[in-house]
Amino acid sequence: MNDPHVTSSAKLNRGNGNNTEKYAPAQSGVKHFDTEDIANAVNIGLCVVNAAGKVLLWNDWISKHSGIKETDALNQPLEQVFSEQISPAFLSALKNSLTHKLPVVLSTALHRTPLPLYHEFELGIQQPRMYQSISMTPLRSQHNEPCCLIQVTDSSTSIKREKILRSHSEILKKEATTDGLTDICNRRFFDAHYEIAVADAKRQKYPLAIFMVDIDFFKPYNDHYGHLAGDAVIKQVANTLKLQLSRATDIVARYGGEEFVLVMPHLAQDIAEKFAEKLRAAVFNLAIPHIKSPSFHQITISIGVCSGIPEKNDNLLNKADTALYQAKQKGRNQCVSISLCETTEYLEQ
Amino acid sequence: MNNLSELHLDALAEVFSIGAGRAALSLSEIVGDEVRISVPSVQLINAEDINPATLSLNCGQFGAVNQHFSGPFNAEAMLLFTEEQALKIVSDMMGSQMSLEELAEFEHEAMCELGNIILNACLSAMADILGFTLESSLPHYAVASANEILSRLRKDNSQPYVMVLHIDLAIEKRHTAGNLVFLLSSASLTNLVSHVDQFLNKLL
Numbered sequence: 001m002n003d004p005h006v007t008s009s010a011k012l013n014r015g016n017g018n019n020t021e022k023y024a025p026a027q028s029g030v031k032h033f034d035t036e037d038i039a040n041a042v043n044i045g046l047c048v049v050n051a052a053g054k055v056l057l058w059n060d061w062i063s064k065h066s067g068i069k070e071t072d073a074l075n076q077p078l079e080q081v082f083s084e085q086i087s088p089a090f091l092s093a094l095k096n097s098l099t100h101k102l103p104v105v106l107s108t109a110l111h112r113t114p115l116p117l118y119h120e121f122e123l124g125i126q127q128p129r130m131y132q133s134i135s136m137t138p139l140r141s142q143h144n145e146p147c148c149l150i151q152v153t154d155s156s157t158s159i160k161r162e163k164i165l166r167s168h169s170e171i172l173k174k175e176a177t178t179d180g181l182t183d184i185c186n187r188r189f190f191d192a193h194y195e196i197a198v199a200d201a202k203r204q205k206y207p208l209a210i211f212m213v214d215i216d217f218f219k220p221y222n223d224h225y226g227h228l229a230g231d232a233v234i235k236q237v238a239n240t241l242k243l244q245l246s247r248a249t250d251i252v253a254r255y256g257g258e259e260f261v262l263v264m265p266h267l268a269q270d271i272a273e274k275f276a277e278k279l280r281a282a283v284f285n286l287a288i289p290h291i292k293s294p295s296f297h298q299i300t301i302s303i304g305v306c307s308g309i310p311e312k313n314d315n316l317l318n319k320a321d322t323a324l325y326q327a328k329q330k331g332r333n334q335c336v337s338i339s340l341c342e343t344t345e346y347l348e349q
Numbered sequence: 350m351n352n353l354s355e356l357h358l359d360a361l362a363e364v365f366s367i368g369a370g371r372a373a374l375s376l377s378e379i380v381g382d383e384v385r386i387s388v389p390s391v392q393l394i395n396a397e398d399i400n401p402a403t404l405s406l407n408c409g410q411f412g413a414v415n416q417h418f419s420g421p422f423n424a425e426a427m428l429l430f431t432e433e434q435a436l437k438i439v440s441d442m443m444g445s446q447m448s449l450e451e452l453a454e455f456e457h458e459a460m461c462e463l464g465n466i467i468l469n470a471c472l473s474a475m476a477d478i479l480g481f482t483l484e485s486s487l488p489h490y491a492v493a494s495a496n497e498i499l500s501r502l503r504k505d506n507s508q509p510y511v512m513v514l515h516i517d518l519a520i521e522k523r524h525t526a527g528n529l530v531f532l533l534s535s536a537s538l539t540n541l542v543s544h545v546d547q548f549l550n551k552l553l
Binding site: 088089092096099100101102103104105106107108109110111133135137138 | 375378379416439442443455456458459461462465469472473476477482483484485486487488
């Protein structure tokens, strides 16, 4: 321990020596702690190398995660301390920091594991290297020798934390946009999605189809069979509608109590009409008994469809709703289609 | 204000081009592909005259890497990219090893590193060529709107001068334009000018 460098860690000052006062304790001349004790107590890796690349400080954290004792590291060239290779980016960053006396950072994103550091050492088991974030700060020793302080933090914990937060936020996001009873999209999601879908169809000039769906004679069903049975019907219809969709771009949402809405891009009027009929038949084929339904004695749906390439003030949703009203007027269990170019006045004649 | 002549600005553009070259080399090592950085122009503006057009701050969010440099002159240095461009640069630099979703969590750290490389290279080139030493804080990354950035530039009365470097960055065929902004006090500007003068005198 005759080499002054080896024990110099407690005497290292930030900056170029003359601003020591800035970092000195309030009561001048009284040091409350040994810097080396602090270095060993902190939960990050600390290592100081001099301009020649020799290690002057090697704290307990680094010892623990590298498996290399302080005594084996001190006064050795950093590159030779590790038995495995150090990443070239780390070495050139260190060189830059020492040459230009400017601080350098190495991010986890661009350098996952620059140093051979591990969480634990288990005999015979090859552990994956620890993800690291590294910063290098120029420092002068008390002998006025330019050095570089290397700080290593374990970024695996922050990566893990981010992952947990992200999965939580995904669950919350799903809950915020899903209808609790039917598990299809809720009204909130539909409102946002509808606006985007219309804007996109306008911009790219393709036909967009909107289907308004309503369960016929639902109130009498609820009154006769009870609310639990009513809920079960809503679920079954929602699920049946959802099963008819096969494209990722199509959505079905619960619009209100027993009302549903479907948004399907790139669907022209004639195909939309056929698809509406497919929806109606699918629910009809469920053959759910409904003795209070005057004409059918089973659960049925009415559908209003509107399709077209939306322009300035076109309101597909209103027209689909008008079509649904007409389907109800015409006796229910049927589909009515309105093309976007037809005017409502004409239809009401 | 006028004590920085065309000649001074040319000399500084030359100095920063050397810095840009160093930064490009460091970045190439990380990316494993050619990276080109150029500094097409250097401007000195009064902080109060600064407007969105001078910094091409049109709209949206910007990613800013800050470092405080001190020495013969002090400067608050800030590297600005639009947030969208920043994300693209980082995703190019990382290659395809990570999805965009995963990217968000690393974006700040990676941008810090990128900014640090460019800022250090420009400042160390200036220090080497003009013959002085600078110290610096560690880089700090923040996302801010154009208005927030402008009001920050304008409000600091102690640093009334703004030196703007327009930067072109090309990584793997993607071209990005950014700005490097230095906030300088009058004393710092005077010191910078005298160092540039000394350098020019040696050449003449």
